[in-house]
Amino acid sequence: MTSMQRWGLALLVPYVLLFLVFVLYPVLYGFWLARSPAAYAKLFEDPVFFRTVVNTLVFVVVAVNVKFVIALYLSGFFVNTRPWIRWLSVLFILPWAVPSIPTIFSVRFMLNPEWGMVNSIIFRLTGADGPNWLTDPTLALSMSMLVHVWKSLPFWTLILIAGRLAIPKEQYEAASVDGATGWQQFRYVTWPSMRTLYLTSTILSMIWTLGDFNSVYLLTGGGPADLTHVLATLGIRYIRLDQLEQAMATIVVSMPLVLPLVWFMVRRLSRDGTQ
Amino acid sequence: MASVHFRDVRKSFGATEILHGVSLDIADGEFVVLVGPSGCGKSTLLRMLAGLEEVTRGEIAIDDRVVNEVDSKDRDIAMVFQSYALYPHMTVRENMGFSLRLRKAERAIVDERVGRAAQILNLQAYLERYPRELSGGQRQRVAMGRAIVRDPKVFLFDEPLSNLDAKLRVAMRAEIKALHQRLKTTTVYVTHDQVEAMTMADRIAVMNEGRIEQLGEPLALYDRPANLFVAEFIGSPAMNLLDARLRRSDGAAWVELAGARWALAAGAPGADGQQVKVGVRPEHLRLGAEGLAGEVVVVEPTGAGTELVVQCDGASLTVVVHGRSGARPGDRVLLAPGPDHVHLFDASSGARL
Numbered sequence: 030m031t032s033m034q035r036w037g038l039a040l041l042v043p044y045v046l047l048f049l050v051f052v053l054y055p056v057l058y059g060f061w062l063a064r065s066p067a068a069y070a071k072l073f074e075d076p077v078f079f080r081t082v083v084n085t086l087v088f089v090v091v092a093v094n095v096k097f098v099i100a101l102y103l104s105g106f107f108v109n110t111r112p113w114i115r116w117l118s119v120l121f122i123l124p125w126a127v128p129s130i131p132t133i134f135s136v137r138f139m140l141n142p143e144w145g146m147v148n149s150i151i152f153r154l155t156g157a158d159g160p161n162w163l164t165d166p167t168l169a170l171s172m173s174m175l176v177h178v179w180k181s182l183p184f185w186t187l188i189l190i191a192g193r194l195a196i197p198k199e200q201y202e203a204a205s206v207d208g209a210t211g212w213q214q215f216r217y218v219t220w221p222s223m224r225t226l227y228l229t230s231t232i233l234s235m236i237w238t239l240g241d242f243n244s245v246y247l248l249t250g251g252g253p254a255d256l257t258h259v260l261a262t263l264g265i266r267y268i269r270l271d272q273l274e275q276a277m278a279t280i281v282v283s284m285p286l287v288l289p290l291v292w293f294m295v296r297r298l299s300r301d302g303t304q
Numbered sequence: 305m306a307s308v309h310f311r312d313v314r315k316s317f318g319a320t321e322i323l324h325g326v327s328l329d330i331a332d333g334e335f336v337v338l339v340g341p342s343g344c345g346k347s348t349l350l351r352m353l354a355g356l357e358e359v360t361r362g363e364i365a366i367d368d369r370v371v372n373e374v375d376s377k378d379r380d381i382a383m384v385f386q387s388y389a390l391y392p393h394m395t396v397r398e399n400m401g402f403s404l405r406l407r408k409a410e411r412a413i414v415d416e417r418v419g420r421a422a423q424i425l426n427l428q429a430y431l432e433r434y435p436r437e438l439s440g441g442q443r444q445r446v447a448m449g450r451a452i453v454r455d456p457k458v459f460l461f462d463e464p465l466s467n468l469d470a471k472l473r474v475a476m477r478a479e480i481k482a483l484h485q486r487l488k489t490t491t492v493y494v495t496h497d498q499v500e501a502m503t504m505a506d507r508i509a510v511m512n513e514g515r516i517e518q519l520g521e522p523l524a525l526y527d528r529p530a531n532l533f534v535a536e537f538i539g540s541p542a543m544n545l546l547d548a549r550l551r552r553s554d555g556a557a558w559v560e561l562a563g564a565r566w567a568l569a570a571g572a573p574g575a576d577g578q579q580v581k582v583g584v585r586p587e588h589l590r591l592g593a594e595g596l597a598g599e600v601v602v603v604e605p606t607g608a609g610t611e612l613v614v615q616c617d618g619a620s621l622t623v624v625v626h627g628r629s630g631a632r633p634g635d636r637v638l639l640a641p642g643p644d645h646v647h648l649f650d651a652s653s654g655a656r657l
Binding site: 204205208209217221222 | 354355356375376377378379381382383385387389390391392393394402403406407450454460
């Protein structure tokens with residue numbers, strides 16, 4: 030072995046160790062905990078599990094896409110350079126910057142059907158009682174999605190603003206001289222430049238949203254009657270019921286959702302890298 | 305094709321006025337170059353004509369139609385940008401056909417017009433390529449193609465050659481000129497390069513600090529600059545300028561400078577004893593038996609001619625000699641212009657006498 034190779038090996042060892050200890054071992058240990066076929070049988074028999082999978086799909090598909098359409102629109106507004114828009118953008122970023130637990134709890138208080146701020150206002154304005162925001166399963170899941178959108182919208186808007194700023198101003202000027210309307214400028218100049226960023230960000234956000242525990246758990250706790258769980262919160266339910274094997278099994282069964290997204294994402298990124 | 309009219313056009317950004325009332329009439333089919341140092345307002349004037357900047361005051365008209373409030377897209381103009389501003393996601397064909405497609409032109413017409421423009425600009429082989437696969441000169445041609453496909457009323461060029469290397473710039477200069485002679489479309493061309501202005505323009509508007517200093521045909525500007533700014537700006541190497549005193553007696557006129565005297569033509573303007581700036585083009589200074597004494601400090605042979613830098617009593621003069629020169633650094637020489645080639649400017653106002 031040459032000294033070059035010895036050095037190479039020495040420099041490689043820390044990374045390999047880190048990978049073994051912090052990636053490979055936990056993953057394998059997780060699979061080992063979730064190794065019992067009986068856990069899966071029980072999981073699939075649990076009616077909550079089926080509902081959770083549906084909730085998760087709805088959450089990921091609807092919330093993320095709604096969020097991105099809004100983010101794309103807002104990014105067009107915030108690239109404006111007027112001073113008051115700059116100030117507004119600082120305010121706009123706040124939801125993303127503040128910590129999750131107190132803010133989501135305060136939303137939960139605001140939505141309390143009896144003494145929450147939202148229903149108090151509804152009562153004062155209309156004299157009627159507001160909806161049961163968190164005890165109606167559809168509404169409760171919708172509210173979770175709303176909180177999720179509210180919380181992560183600023184981040185993705187910022188990313189899309191960065192994408193828009195990378196488009197040279199002359200391209201818009203050329204398009205407007207060429208006769209393009211505002212919509213055509215978006216269609217032929219903005220969108221082609223942003224498409225890759227938009228899709229990559231959407232997929233990344235879907236991966237992150239699959240792991241979004243806070244928006245659901247802090248707002249609804251998975252309730253009412255375990256009807257608003259997503260895969261990210263279902264594990265906690267089983268752990269609370271002292272069913273560790275079940276909890277690990279929920280993570281393993283979410284792999285078919287996560288892995289294609291990760292694979293797609295990595296493929297996109299490596300293709301972009303070679304271009 | 306169309307005429308273009310600027311009437312007392314002003315532009316302010318905030319409290320700062322950067323164009324102070326520009327008036328300019330451009331005839332149908334004319335090639336007008338706006339030239340001046342950076343910050344003189346030439347690009348802003350062009351962008352106002354394109355509809356990319358608002359007009360603060362005054363009027364801009366294309367033919368008889370005032371376009372102040374008309375959107376760029378409805379002005380029927382085409383513009384070539386310094387950065388080319390090609391659409392990176394479209395092929396050369398799509399880039400060139402884009403404006404026609406937006407106007408919902410039939411496919412056959414788009415293909416025909418793009419094909420013809422490609423032929424004029426020698427781009428047939430590149431129609432299916434993307435801008436990133438082209439060289440700078442080719443991109444430049446695509447940008448021009450995008451403009452000529454439209455057959456617009458007016459072509460606008462905003463420093464289109466600045467990003468090219470010197471050799472390509474000269475070649476493209478000739479191409480644009482040839483293109484104009486072929487299409488005869490009214491053209492407004494902005495550049496900071498006075499050589500471009502001289503070689504391409506039917507008329508040049510020399511701009512400085514938000515005003516037009518002089519408007520005229522290239523050689524008229526060269527032969528009779530209206531003031532010191534134009535005198536210095538037009539011509540390369542630049543005109544020599546010296547402080548002097550005007551004298552006249554018995555029908556003869558001359559200028560006195562640093563102990564020497566240069567004779568003036570019989571009809572020379574100005575009063576006896578007036579303080580003036582004397583301007584002489586480098587090719588009009590002769591080395592002779594009398595005149596202003598100086599020492600040759602630099603000799604630059606260019607082959608066709610020789611450029612000498614002569615140090616005279618604190619001033620540095622440039623002399624261009626046709627062909628070869630026997631002068632060597634250190635030589636003492638006497639310099640005098642032909643009497644018909646002396647420009648006189650008022651020492652305080654800078655205006656031509």
